[in-house]
Amino acid sequence: MLLILVSVTSIKANNDDDSKNGKITGHVKTSDGQPAIFVNVGIVGLNKGTTTIDDGSFIIGNVKPGTYTLKISYAGALTEQKTVTVTEGQTTNVEFVLSENSTQLNEVVVSSTKTINRKNLSIGKMNIAPIDLPLSVTVIGRDVLDQQQSLRLSDVIKNANGIYLYSARGNTQETFGARGYSFSSTNMFKNGFRINSGATPEMSSLERVEILKGSAALLYGNVAPGGILNMVTKKPKFTQGGQVSMTYGSYDLYKPTFDVYGPISSKLAYRLNGTYEKANSYRDNVKSERFYINPSLLYKISDKTNIVVEGDYLNYDFTPDFGIGQTNNIIANVPRSRYLSPLWSWGKTKQTTATATINHQINSLWQLSGGFSYQRFDRQYQTTERVQPDAIGDWSRPLNRAKTLEDYYTAQFNVTGQFNTGVIKHNILVGLDADRYNNTNNTFVAAIKDGKLDSKGVSSYIDQNGNIQSATYDKINIFDLNKYQQRLDMPVMNAIYSVLTPTNRFGAYFNDLISLSEKVKVLAGIRWSYQYISPTNVTGYYTPDLTPAFAKGKEDKAFSPRVGIVYKPIANTALFASYSNSFITNTGTDVNNNPLDPSLVDQFEAGVKNDFLNGNLSVNVTAYRIINNNLAQTAPFGPDGVTPNTNATLKALVGETRSDGVELDIAGHPFQGLDVLAGYSYINARYTNTPKSPGSFLPGQPLLNVPKHTANASVFYNFYDGSLKGFKVGASVYYLGNRTAGFANVYPATDPAPGQPQPASRLLPVPDFTTVDASVGYTYKKISIIGKISNIGNVLNWNVHENYSVNPIPPKQFLTTLSYKF
Template sequence: MRYFYFIISLVLINLTVFAQSGTIKGKISSADGQPAAFVTIGLKDTKKGTLTDENGQFTIKNVKPGSQTLVISYTGTKTLYNQVTVGADQVTAVNFALEATSSQLNEIVVDGTKTRTINKRPVSIGKLPIPAMDLPQGVAIIGHEALENQQVQRMSDVVKDVNGVYMASTRAGTQESFNARGYGFSSSNMFKNGARVNSGVMPEMSSLERVEILKGSAAILYGNVSPGAVMNMVTKQPKFNFGGEVNLRAGSYGLLKPGFDVYGPLTSKVAYRVNGTFETADSYRDKVHSKRYYINPSLLFKLSDRTELLVQADYLKHDFTPDFGIGSIDNTQIADVPRNSFFGTPWQYAHTQQTTSSANIKHKLNDNWTLNGMISYQKYNRDYYAVERIQADKNGKWGRPLNRAYNDEEYYLAQVDLNGKFKTGSMEHTVLAGVDGDRYYTTAYSYNQPTAYDTINILDPSLYTPRTDIPAASRIKSVTTPVNRFGAYVQDLVRITPKLNLLAGVRFSYLQNESPVTLDYKTGATTKTNAKYDHAFSPRVGLVYKPTANMAVFASYANSFTPNSGIDIDSNVLKPSVIDQFEVGVKNDFLKGLLSVNVTAYRIKNNNYAQTAPFDKDGKPNNNTNLKALIGETLSQGVELDIAGHPLPGLDVIAGYSYNNITIENVPGGTGSSIEGERLVGNPNHTANASLFYTIQKSAVKGLKFGVGYYYIGQRYSGWNNTVGQSQKYSRLISVPGFSTLDLSAGYNFKRFGVIAKVSNITNTYNYYVHENYSINPIPPTQFTGTVSYKF
């Protein structure tokens, strides 16, 4: 009995000691107020420690009450020691600011000897909390500091830092269309906070914390995406420390853009953030105007030590002048007219609105397993009326066609992911399993406006007097198209040995295009066409071999399918595309992790590539983007070089080069077939980029910074690819020469104030972004942009 009482006493003593332990929670920030991620936090003379997360936050549990010394370690400066008094059964909250700015925190001490380089930092776009070095594909992340230093206005400014991804066109100035490795992005490849967004709107850049791009195959993670790459825009999130910024941007051609960003705690468990902006601008193009309104609120709820809920929303309203540029002559050449020439009407308009909202919940089941869930809703609409498609004859005469359209879209998404780690023998597994489902509900309205407006001459405007009135137009028809998608996937990253990883997984995708419903407003009659169903399994396998701690060699294969929207000229539903992607590469860290240099080679084959049909069934030029033509297989092959890092204190480097050759292969043959081996329109063979920013670290002008940005896109073809037996005696391809632009920046930060200025395209290069042969938009001339800001 005495032994029983003795054991009970020991248990009670240990429970008492455990109950009297405390917890330290806190946040580490850089000197400029940004979260310091992956900083090592430890307790002196103990083995307790942890790393800060991506928000700079950390928690250390079961700490002995009394005075403790926190040891804060990071590369590039001395280790910090801070005294903390820990109370029994209490949570001690602390916040510390490092002496270095966020740009100086280029690698973080993990265990005293290893560092977190660009390749070794975990990336979220792969849906697994693993370093980029362990992924058998390329990843590019453009952080908030690069976005701010370059004063990005549109996504096209961001992709200049990502080689292999480039802007293909700006059709009518209504949206920016991007290609990656030869294949076009669509709404299926554009994401915001992990949920698809409509690509028909130019997203707001001021709200972004970073832009993530996953190159190569992403079908297993995101479903029916086009090959090449996917892009995820991550908006700024709430913080539990109060702060914010107000700024004002101004520039050439009437640009004026005030903005604000405020964040902080509402309670100890709830934090908020609100940012927004207003933008008004004219253009280097005559009679072209733009006005934008944007707001982005968010809330973060700490529901428990293991559970957090993030609720986000944003609203964008963009009113602007549709602008089809300078046009083509006789469908064979770009019109030789001044850069500012505008051939639209003074009244034409496009009114776009987009609202997105999402709720993300993250729950840690234990130290090894995490459950993530998300629901999202998006509302998008565009009201559009303009003359368009500038296709003049050889003398410059052009009959201006009219188009009135209204599009409305609702999008719903739900997904659940489970990821975790476990061992089987000596092998370590990092597993991802999930399901997702989404629904599009799109309605397109047609109008009874006249098809022809008037006639002008783009080479000699004095020959005709253009109309200026707005023709009446009323709705006559609507087509509603519901689309449902479902996917289930599982993926396992197996660490076979410390040097060899295997990544394998599979996804099942099911796509249901419900019967489109056409409503005739005049008769009230509704008609339906046939529904369409597609499904497929998409496997993925990859190997990563690390001969040294700073090098990884990888190879991967992925198969996927992409539904082809629209119908052919005979009203038949198009077959889906089956895509095979092969990728090999090497990732390297040099200069003790200060510089990452990665090289990737790839081969992508699409067995059923669809383009907008150039002509309708009667042989007339096709104005309906829903009419498509399958042109055969496409084969995309290329090599990419990525360079990024901080080779010297205060120096930030992003650079790259890509070579891509995408050609039409295995055509069906016969009249109307594509030409074997012809390069696919819209794609250059070569692109290159370089961005360098240097901030003076010491001396009386500490905080002064300088930057240079270089961008090159090579020769590419516009128009349409040629076909066997085509009626035209000339080539339908229009050669667009390559061009380079050079930007120079300078700025200065002093305490809470900042100012930065940029002169873009300082050589005043004149070139074009071309969509087919009717929307030819000149690139901007030399322009000035400046931003002043105050952080609090």
């Protein structure tokens, strides 16, 4: 039986609260003083309630005077009830202390698979439970990452239907997509700040991964449609503790990690976690080595104000790997392990971030928050790339070295609050954000002689005899590596010019969740976004000067409205519908050589959210339509509006892309010990209403790398008593449907003559696949061990970028982690 100590006091309400009703506030903590997060707190008979947030606190406002039964509940434990008295114009404070400590609560109670409709999201910027929002959200918590032993973000997103790995180009990074549209750096966030997606992020430092599907333009400005992803790192605590672990896996994977936290003083707490990882690969010659550190400090200026300062540093050495290639739009039939680039190929990524955030609770209803983030990103590699052999497998390997530097400054400020206009309740957000983004790309060449650039240009190199050659490094055959003699020397490549592109973004937004009643809520808001890409700054290092022309500056600005409605016929069911508009910036110029305007995107969404089994199981269904009303593609006519245009660099906003889909999300604890996380998505994303003109996309063909069907299911069971106490078992199934890679087909410049063949398709079909993982673990006091076999069926499939980076998925592998908590 749980024991709960309750202290009830009455204090005078804030002077700025003129309501004649009262409020109930308080905290729920564990026996060792840790905040109890995501605990349900409700008033019996009133259908009024909330969940505790990160500090264990809760607020239930606008309660009529009287005596009530306050109920707290959470998965895997009994429900508890206490009597409280609410007085007019006063706040009743309730402090709960649970009998469990934080470790027990994490294992038994607070699971990230529970009630996804009730958890407040930092990515949403408002203290609102998802069930009251006309949006679709997914939260994947630390327990799921530990149970599945997730090493990469691509492992994590398998638990979110409608989100998928879009590309793994060259083994240099992972790119994701949602609802038919690719994420870029604009859609990836860490602790609410936009980050570069070129680095493969570290999973051991994360507390949870939040995904907001659909439109997020109102909150974050220039984002691609489909959704955004936010990684939330572990935060300092005022109790001493930590964990060390060691992970070992197939292909000589070694990964020790540590995580320590505790108080420095009564107002200052710290956390420090980090890891080292070294591994070979199922791919010949491919290896990696990572070092990561993540320190953070939490300073409580007062009971109402705190500052969190954190940073992290990732040093990632890897082997660039552009996969196995394809011939005649068919994936090459070569061994999964075959590596086709030179053995000397190398890659390095370094990413540093520093973030400071402040939160100030003005009173129980109003809060200020803000922050600043700096990011330094440095990635470079040298190899041969673009595996594009001919029909018999011969491939002339092009040499390339790449280097990208970024400095990224981001700031934001938000005000959230609640007030009433008569019987109508308002929960508002007002905010500002700004970014400064400096991107520097370098172009390299090997043929530098006597301090001058050879006239053969940027594709030239110096061979073993000191002679300047052009075009390619050497030739191999992807089916028979012994057919040609491979070169073994690594050419020295020099940067011949760099291009600096500064980008500035600014946004101001307002959002209001209007509660017309307990059953009907309306969400309405608007954002104004401004973006200016400055003229490029090009620096050449050699003569003759082959630097490109300076690009003009480009200015984009747009309003992004959003409106939605939520109807709750009963407390645990919500029907919703929403509309939003956003914009996508475009590169290139129109036929008059002016910068191209942004494309406007309409998004429609409707669905139902349900909580069953006393809030222990959430089942949500969502349908959506996304329309890019003015797709940027080759202009059909020249400046005179009559002459057909054949210049692919001149563009116009003509045609559409459209994505229609349905998603099913299931998450929760049907009964004690059982964790369930599952879902299904259908995506029909294609080109529509495109004009019949040279270079225009053919209508009806699918958008690239978009699976029409995805499905996932993860089931874990923890034994809490009996002879198997301490054991856990689980399995995960992941299905990714057929995709189409390559390049989209376009109308030819001239129609083929009668009897002549049509232009060859540029599409590369990729088949569907299903993988199954199984896990078993055991915990005894402070020690735990868990093992996993992934891809039990040893299924072969591929991640494809365009038509040249065809990377096989991992075969059957094992992974085991031994941990000690203190």
